[in-house]
Amino acid sequence: MILVIEDEPKLAALLVDYLRAAGYETQWVADGRQAVAAVRAGRPQFIILDLMLPGRDGLDICREVRTFSEVPIMMVTARVEEIDRLLGLELGADDYVCKPFSPREVVARIKAILRRTQNNQGLALPKGLLIDMEHYCASLDGHGLTLTPVELRLLNALAQAKGRILSRDQLLGQLYDDHRVVTDRTVDSHVKNLRRKLQALRPEQDLIRSIYGVGYCLDL
Known part of the structure; x- marks a missing residue:
């Protein structure tokens, strides 16, 4: 399952449509305050995380998720300043895309990251x-x-x-x-x-x- 944490309904719906067309199950969360609970409950295989969210920002969410999970995280944002890019990656994000972006490119990047992380893991660990x-x-x-x-x-x-x-x-x-x-x-x-x-x-x-x-x- 891929968890989409994005507060823009049209953009979230577009991502969900492309991900489902690529064969992925999805879940959408729009409020930053609900994001960490959704990660814990759903145990997603990948997270698309917007940087600017109501209630809690994406960098803070990424920081907390990394205290208990190594799930791949792609940060999505309109910020293009280098400091934001570096800070996001230092907190444990696996990739970073700036708006506007191509949904096809996002799906392609997700597939590449999942292939890489699955190969690095070798045998899959027991559930949980x-x-x-x-x-x-x-x-x-x-x-x-x-x-x-x-x-x-x-x-x-x-x-x-x-x-x-x-x-x-x-x-x-x-x-x-x-x-x-x-x-x-x-x-x-x-x-x-x-x-x-x-x-x-x-x-x-x-x-x-x-x-x-x-x-x-x-x-x-």
């Missing part, structure tokens, strides 16, 4: 889980996870395994940068801590499954 190894952060269902570096590497290893069982030895090889010598029980301890943090967000699920004598897998 976001992991950014470059910035050492992760979130589940839109809520940030406070993880140690070892716990983050453990979560990433389990997530990339896509439900396959990983042995303690396999996990040990991915947990420490300095190749220190540790015991199997060290993995068990990290799994216990990671499981507790995940269950705080999904108390109804045991997200890390233990297979006795074999290892662990992630059930998301």
Whole structure:
């Protein structure tokens, strides 16, 4: 789903029409105060974000979204000053287009960005889980996870395994940068801590499954 955050009804309708013609589901939000809630609830695969919005400006929205999501963001604005362009990209926007623009070009850019980000991600992560190894952060269902570096590497290893069982030895090889010598029980301890943090967000699920004598897998 592509979330269009734009307060001009005619422009928003035009974008929605072109996106739907290209095969994308869409959602439209016109008020900046509703934007972050829409991102959290809808978990879009892409966001088109106008800079000038009633209630809250696009730069502020982009800044907050980047605290819990790595969803690609395209900023759309009538501002052409270089400072606005640089500030938008520094806050985490993936692209920037100025009005007036061609809807066909916007759709083409979206397709290119989605191809690039999907290729960079490799295997798709389980639903609701976001992991950014470059910035050492992760979130589940839109809520940030406070993880140690070892716990983050453990979560990433389990997530990339896509439900396959990983042995303690396999996990040990991915947990420490300095190749220190540790015991199997060290993995068990990290799994216990990671499981507790995940269950705080999904108390109804045991997200890390233990297979006795074999290892662990992630059930998301």
